[in-house]
Amino acid sequence: MERDPRVFLIGEDVGIPGGFGGAFGVYLGLPERFGHERIIDTPISEKAIAGAAVGAALMGLRPIPDMQYSDFLFECMDELVNQAAKMRYMSGGKLSVPLVMRAPVGTANRGAQHGQCPESYFIHVPGIKVVAPSDAYVAKGIIKAAIRDDDPVIVFEHKLLYGSKGREQAGGMDLTAHVPEEDYVWPIGRAMVKRVGTDATVVATHLTLYRALAAAEELAAEGVSVEVIDPISLQPFDLDTVFASVERTGRLLIAHEDTLTGGWGAELAARVAQERLYSLEAPIRRVAAHDVPLPVAPVLEQAVVPTQQRIADELRLLLA
Numbered sequence: 001m002e003r004d005p006r007v008f009l010i011g012e013d014v015g016i017p018g019g020f021g022g023a024f025g026v027y028l029g030l031p032e033r034f035g036h037e038r039i040i041d042t043p044i045s046e047k048a049i050a051g052a053a054v055g056a057a058l059m060g061l062r063p064i065p066d067m068q069y070s071d072f073l074f075e076c077m078d079e080l081v082n083q084a085a086k087m088r089y090m091s092g093g094k095l096s097v098p099l100v101m102r103a104p105v106g107t108a109n110r111g112a113q114h115g116q117c118p119e120s121y122f123i124h125v126p127g128i129k130v131v132a133p134s135d136a137y138v139a140k141g142i143i144k145a146a147i148r149d150d151d152p153v154i155v156f157e158h159k160l161l162y163g164s165k166g167r168e169q170a171g172g173m174d175l176t177a178h179v180p181e182e183d184y185v186w187p188i189g190r191a192m193v194k195r196v197g198t199d200a201t202v203v204a205t206h207l208t209l210y211r212a213l214a215a216a217e218e219l220a221a222e223g224v225s226v227e228v229i230d231p232i233s234l235q236p237f238d239l240d241t242v243f244a245s246v247e248r249t250g251r252l253l254i255a256h257e258d259t260l261t262g263g264w265g266a267e268l269a270a271r272v273a274q275e276r277l278y279s280l281e282a283p284i285r286r287v288a289a290h291d292v293p294l295p296v297a298p299v300l301e302q303a304v305v306p307t308q309q310r311i312a313d314e315l316r317l318l319l320a
Contacts, residue, residue, distance in 0.1 A: 001030075001033075001034055001038065003183070004062060004147070006060065006061045006062045007038075007061075007062045007063075007064065007147055008037075008038040008039070008040065008056075008061065008062075008063055008064065009027065009030065009038065009039050009040065009063075009064045009066060010040040010042060010049055010052060010053060010063055010064070010065050010066070011040075011041075011042060011049055011065060011066030011067070011068070012041065012042055012043075012044055012049070012066070012068055013041065013068070014027045014030070014031075014039055014040070014041060014066055015027070015030070015031040015036055015039035015040065015041045016031075016041060017031065022066060022068070023068040023069070023104065024104060024159055024162045025162070026162060027039070027066075045075075046067060046072045046073070046075035046076045047075050047076045047079065049065045049066070049067075049076070050065055050075075050076035050079035050080060050084075050101070051076070051079050052065075053065035053079075053099045053101070054079050054083050054084050054097055054099065056099075057084070057096070057097040057098050057099040057152075058087065058095060058096075058097060062098050062099070062100075062147055063099045063100075064099070064100045064101075064102060064147070065099060065100075065101050065102075066101075066102050067101065067102065067103040067104070068104070069103070069104055069110075069114045069115075070103035070104055070105045070116060070117070070118050070156060071113050071114055071115070071116050071118070072103075073101075073103055073118060073121075073122075073154075074118075080101070080122075080125075080128065080152070080154075081125050081128075083097070084097040084099060084127070084128070084152040085097075085125050085126065085127030085128045085152060086127055088127065088151065089126075089127060096150045096151060097151065097152050098147075098149060098150045098151065098152070099152050099153075100143065100146045100147050100149075100152075100153050100154075100155060101152070101153070101154045101155065102143075102155045102157065103154060103155065103156055103157070104156075104157055104158070104159040104162075105117045105118070105119070105156045105157065105158055105159070105206065105257070106158040106159050106160060106206060106207055106257055107160075107257065107294055107301050107304075107305050108159050108160055109296060109298050109301060110296070111294060111295070111296035112293035112294045112295070112296070115294045115301075116258075116294065117156070117206075117256065117257045117258040117289070118258070119132060119156050119205075119234055119256075119258060119264055120258055120262055120263050120264045120267075122154055122235070123234050123235040123237075123264055123267070127151065127152070128151075128152050128153070128154060128235065129146070129149065129151060129152070129153040129154070129188055129233070129235055129236065130153070130154050130156065130233070130234040130235040131146065131153060131154070131155050131156070131188060131232060131233045131234065132155075132156045132157075132205045132206060132231070132232060132233075132234055133155070133157060133186075133232060134158070134161060134205060134206055134209050134210075134230050134232070135161070135175055135177050136175065136176075136177045136179050137177050137178065137179050137180075138186050138192065138230075138232055139157065140179050140184070140186075141184050141185050141186030142155070142185070142186040142188060142232065142233070143155060144183070144184070144185045144186075145185040145186060145187060145188050146188065148185070149188065153188070156206075157206075158206035158207045158257075160207050161175055161206065161207060163175060163176070186232065188233050188236065189233045189236040189237070189238055190232065190233065190238055190241075191229055191230060191231045191232055191233070191237075191238035191241040191242070192229070192230045192232055193227065193228070193229055193241065193245070194209065194213060194228045194229065194230050195213060195216055195226065195227060195228040196227055197216065197225040197226040197227030197228070197249065198225040198227070198248065198249060199224050199225045199226060199249055199251065199319060200224070200225075200226050200227070200249050200250075200251040200252070200253060200315055200318055200319060201226075201227045201228075201229065201242070201245040201246055201248075201249045201251060201252050201253070202215075202216065202226055202227070202228045202229070202252075202253045202254075202255060202311070202315070203228075203229045203231055203242055203252070203253075203254050203255070203265075203268060204228065204229075204230070204254070204255040204256060204311075205230065205231060205232075205234075205256055205257075206256075206257060207257065208255045208256055208257050208287075208305075208306050208311075209228070209230050209255075211255070211306060211307060211308040211311055212228050212255050212311050213228050214308045215308050215309075215311040215312040215315060216228050216315075218308070218312050219312060219315055219316070224315070224319060226315060227245050227248075227249055229241060229242060229245060231268075234264050237267075237268065237271075239268075239271055239275070242268065242272065243272070243275060243276050243279075246272060246276050246279050246280065247276065247279045250279060250280060250281035250282070251280065251281055251282050251318050251319065252269075252272055252280065252284045252285070252318075253284075253285045253286070253287065253311070253314055253315055253318055254268055254269060254284070254285075254286045254287070254288075255286070255287040255288070255306050255311050255314075256287075256288055256289075256306070257288070257289055257305050257306060258288060258289060259288060259289045259290070259291050260286060260288035260289065260290065260291055261291050263286075263288050265286045265288060266286070269284045269286060272284060282318055282319075285314050285317065285318050287306045287310050287311050287314050288306060289304050289305045289306065290304050292304060
C-alpha cells in the first residue's frame, strides 16, 4: 500500500476504530496507517464486496477484498467466476481484473459453514490464480506478487496459521518466522521443498503441511527419509518440482484438508500418473478430509481431517 496508491482493502470489520483488524486480526494498525479512504468497511454482503472489487479493478485500481471465511466465497461466485476470471479473455486482452481476494480456510471448531477448504473449486476456473501460503515469509512475498499481478488471485490462508496476533483465544500455531523488512516477492507458480528426503515424497498445504513434517520426523526415527513439498501455488502448479522429487524417491503421498473426492490432490495425482508413471515404485496415495460436512465437535472434527497419525500410517503403507 505504501508502494502503490491504487491498492486498497475492502471488507467486513477491517477498519473499525478500536476494532480487531478483521476476523483474525491480520489488519491491525492499517486504518491508522492508511486512513479509511483505503481501508474500507462494508456491510455484511460478500456479493457487494466482490462486485465493488471487480468494478474497481476494471477501472485501474488494485483492490484487496477480504472474506472473513472462505466459505462465504460461494456468495460471490458469479462475480469471481463469470466476471473477474473471464474479462481478459472476453475483451481480447483489453480489460484486466487485478484483484487479490484473501480467504481464510480450514477447521477451527467453527463447523460446516465456517471451516471448509474450497481451493479446488477455483483451480477449476481458467483465469483465476490460486495460492496457499503456509508461513509468514512466503505470505508476504506471494501476496506482494499477487497484488502486482494483472489477473485475479485468490489467497487461501489457514486460520490456525495466523497465530494469535491480537486474538490470543484463536488457538493458532506459533509459526514465528523471520520476515525481511525489504521488498521481495515469492513468484506465483513456485513450490518450496520444506524437507529433503530419498524414500518418499509428500506434497501438502497449510496446516496439513506441518502435520506432514511432523509425520516425516516420526518416520525418520524408523530410518525412513521423507521429502516434504509445500506447493504454495495451486494454480499454476509447480509440477516440475514434484516430478523431480518423485523421480528421486519413487513414491508419492498427497495430503490436504479439502475433501478426498475432487480435491486438488486428485488433479496432482492424475498429472504425476500421466507424466511420471514409470518413476513410481508404488501407487500414489492420498490423505484428505473424509467426504462429509465438517462437524463442529472437536473430537469429530479431528476424526475427519488429516492428522499426523493418519499421514504417518499412509506413509508406512506407501513404503510397505
